[in-house]
Amino acid sequence: ETGVTQTPRHLVMGMTNKKSLKCEQHxxxxxxxxxxxxxxxxxxxxxxxxxxxxxxxxSVPSRFSPECPNSSHLFLxxxxxxxxxxxxxxxxxxxxxxxxxxxxGSGTRLTVV
Amino acid sequence: xxxxxxxxxxLSVQEGDNSIINCAYSNSASDYFIWYKQxxxxxxxxxxxIRSNMDKRQGQRVTVLLNKTVKHLSLQIAATQPxxxxxxxxxxxxxxxxxxGAGTRLTVKP
Numbered sequence: 001e002t003g004v005t006q007t008p009r010h011l012v013m014g015m016t017n018k019k020s021l022k023c024e025q026h027x028x029x030x031x032x033x034x035x036x037x038x039x040x041x042x043x044x045x046x047x048x049x050x051x052x053x054x055x056x057x058x059s060v061p062s063r064f065s066p067e068c069p070n071s072s073h074l075f076l077x078x079x080x081x082x083x084x085x086x087x088x089x090x091x092x093x094x095x096x097x098x099x100x101x102x103x104x105g106s107g108t109r110l111t112v113v
Numbered sequence: 114x115x116x117x118x119x120x121x122x123x124l125s126v127q128e129g130d131n132s133i134i135n136c137a138y139s140n141s142a143s144d145y146f147i148w149y150k151q152x153x154x155x156x157x158x159x160x161x162x163i164r165s166n167m168d169k170r171q172g173q174r175v176t177v178l179l180n181k182t183v184k185h186l187s188l189q190i191a192a193t194q195p196x197x198x199x200x201x202x203x204x205x206x207x208x209x210x211x212x213x214g215a216g217t218r219l220t221v222k223p
């Protein structure tokens with residue numbers, strides 16, 4: 001375990017479903033991130049939170065909605081997804097947004113059917 | 114556009130041999146680089162980093178070389194072991210923006 005825990009590990013959902021991905025870290029980090037990892041593509045940054053405030057949103061479709069209730073927890077709410085959204089969703093944390101020593105979780109493998 | 118890329122998508126080596134994984138970058142403003150290892154079913158794991166004011170950094174069995182003249186980064190793994198089988202990718206920092214390469218899959222043959 002890296003200290004960043006993601007649940008569930010696997011998720012299959014229909015295009016009309018609503019689901020949420022959860023990320024939890026107890027490393028004392030102040031920054032948390034959502035990344036999308038598709039096959040044979042570089043990691044794509046989706047959202048950045050610093051001390052529970054969203055600081056970056058990389059033009060992500062509104063069907064992805066992040067939530068950061070405190071500095072230890074991060075959620076990604078999913079609604080009306082498309083098959084092309086199937087990917088590995090990775091959560092990461094770091095001491096601050098200026099510190100690039102990211103600790104990644106193991107990811108949630110999402111399949112949209 | 115400018116992006117981080119890798120020369121080879123796959124690399125197969127014999128156990129005990131040294132491995133060299135390459136990464137090309139095109140932005141001369143990049144000032145910090147990281148190598149990550151991602152095993153099957155796991156998230157990326159930090160291996161080693163290097164700042165642009167250095168050209169070499171060594172860790173345990175790993176060495177990162179930075180050639181700013183040709184904008185090239187490499188990861189050398191000494192005495193490659195089966196546990197080194199994974200996808201390796203580099204990341205570069207450009208003005209607080211981390212960009213990742215797609216990765217090279219390293220397979221270690223027994």
